[in-house]
Amino acid sequence: MTQVGEGHETAADADGPVMTFGAPTAGEILAERYQLEEHVNDDSAGRQVWRGIDVILRRPVAVVLRYPGGDSATEMLQAAVDASRVIHPNLVGVYDAIDEGTRSYVVREWVDGVSLRELVAQEGPLDPGRATAIAHAIADALAAVHATGMVHGNIHPGTTLIGDDGRVVLADARADSADSTEADIRRVGGLLYFALTAHWPQAEVGRSALTDANRDASGNPAAPRQIRAGVPAYLDDLTMDLLDKRVQAPGADALAAELARLDAADEDYDDVGPLRFTQGAATAEPARNNSKIIIGVAALAVIALIGLVFGIRAITASSNPKTTSTTQANAGDNQSGGGTEAPAPKPEKIKLTADMVRIVDPPKGDRSDAPEAKNVVDGDPDTAWETHRFNTAKFGNLKTGMGVLINLGTPRNLADVRVETSSPGVGMEIRTGASDPGDSSAGDDKVSTTFKKLGEADAESKTDGTNRIFNVFDASTKYQYVLVWITELPRADDGDRYQVSVNEISVYGY
Known part of the structure; x- marks a missing residue:
């Protein structure tokens, strides 16, 4: 049972490491x-x-x-x-x-129970309703702390305790001068993310024992829905907004009220409406003063009149052939290079069809599941390619792996590959090669030995959820043949041997 967590892992105490000596004994x-x-x-x-x-x-x-x-x-x-x-x-x-x-x-x-860290380690990612209830309890606690002018400073899966009676409590305040109420609120977003995905998104934690979030090239964590199926869009947006420092953090009481709405919705988030952080949820709306409203309307009228005058002058100036200035909108047409930089291209999903994918099953697989390849690109997560059952997770002596080969038809610059599976715990990596040697046992053997793994640490991992994003492609390289390669299988649903279904594969490129 963990009774104290590990929120400040990079700086245990301001005065350096703690030296333990003369340890006490039971009974003292x-x-x-x-x-x-x-x-x-x-x-x-x-x-x-x-x-x-x-x-x-x-x-x-x-x-x-x-x-x-x-x-x-x-x-x-x-x-x-x-x-x-x-x-x-x-x-x-x-x-x-x-x-x-x-x-x-x-x-x-003393709390009889477990920490959130232990709970997720034992049970895996929590269902959205339970994750929301835990975050709601912590936000309520923070509202009480912040109301006194204090900062907690140590919100973490190790300091979030879930009692055997269902009570959720926050332990071990450890605030220092670097902490703030906003940092506390951001950490509630981290708790939500961890509860939903079993990954910790707070990069500043440093040497955390928790599994880091899947991140893009810029270090931003992937959204919970990209890691795990079944996370409601509303809860996904709320979590990512709390983590995004570009989005103003709500007050603790406003966040608690918002989470209370979700908690009361009984996991049905379709009708909860928009986020209410910017609608004055933190404080009561003051009574309106009609005289102030009249003054405000008059001020707006004056501002509008001034804008009209300057607008007329601007139009007149634009018709003057001696005018040499340019607006920001047309600066891009300036041949001298004074224009604004074009925005980076946004990756788009590449349309994949059944004739662009095939199963690779070396050596000498029976190939009976070849017709199921089309199921991974049909856009229907209820259809899938289901592997055969094996006695061991890593196929024993039969093979080193198996997977799906994608032929994009022409070399493309790629952003990422996204794979949805039926179960977590799948060992996967992305490989690439120069050609497809043929849809045959001999061709499968050649693919398994000649295609090379992309990336380093991110290229092969065991999925904690049922969705995985691979950001392993070189921006300056074009790829035509991409292999989603399974290296380790989870246990089958009935616990008998090892098996997985690949429900969907999506490729994004430029």
Whole structure:
């Protein structure tokens, strides 16, 4: 059970690494009150986390010990004191904060349950309704924290605890001068993303033990719907808006209200309406003052009149042959090179037809599933190419892999390949070659040995969801033959041997 998370993994404490020595033992009583029962773990800052008992009130507690205490423990102790002033059902209660010089410790509520990090590791990505409920609880907690002028600073899957009774609580505030209420809100978007995809999108976390998000060439995380099927578009947009620093972050109370709407919608997001962050959800709308409205209308009329005058002057100036200035709109026609730079081309989905794909099944596969190749490009996710069943995930001694060969008909500049499968846990990579040696067993053998893998770390991975995006193409190279190559199979749905279905393959290019 994880009782303390790892939000600030790049800088455990401002004064450097924590040195642990003179470790306590089970049965020891701290401050003549808190008896240590079991060493649970060490958090990312090197602090020991114990399950204990308050021998006076006879209740379980969590004890977080730091070595040494003194000045170097000031931040931890101050954060605990601040957190103890906020009482909320979605915040872990802080009971005590003690500095003994050689060590210091914080005593807080013990939560029987698991962290969000552990829950997703055990069960995989959560369904949209459950992910929304967890984010709603954390946003509610933040609204209470921010209302006091405080910042939490440590929202993370390890500090988000889900009790056995269903209660969701946020633990271990650890704010420093670099934290802000906006950063807290962005982290709620990170929690949503993690709950929906099992990936952590916050690049600034640094050496996180969590699986990083799939990212494009610019480092931006792929949207949850690109990683996993079944994420509602509305929830997908909300998550990405919270992560996008170009989109103004809402207040915690506005976010909590928005998530409450979704939580109450019982996963039916079709009729929830537009995002309400910019519609004054954070504060009540003030009463209207008619005199102010009249003044405002008059001001608008004056602005309109001024605009009309300058508009007439601009039209007159444009008809004057001596005018040498150009507008931004026509600057691109200036042969001297003074125009604006053309926007980068947007990748488009390449239309694939049944005659452009085939199954590659070496060596000496029975090829009985060849007619199913068309199913991966028919636009219907309910149809698929289903592999045969194998006794081992990596095909044993039968083969090194199998896949789908795509002939684009002509060399193209490509952006990415997107693959949707029936199950997570599929080992895949993208390969490319100069030609298709033929739709035959001999041709399949040659493809498997001559086609080369593209990319490095991103080129081969085990999918955590049912959707995978491969951004492995060189912008200066054109490709005609692309092979989606399966190197490892997940267990079949009934648990008998190993098998997967490839539902859709999409190729995007320029």
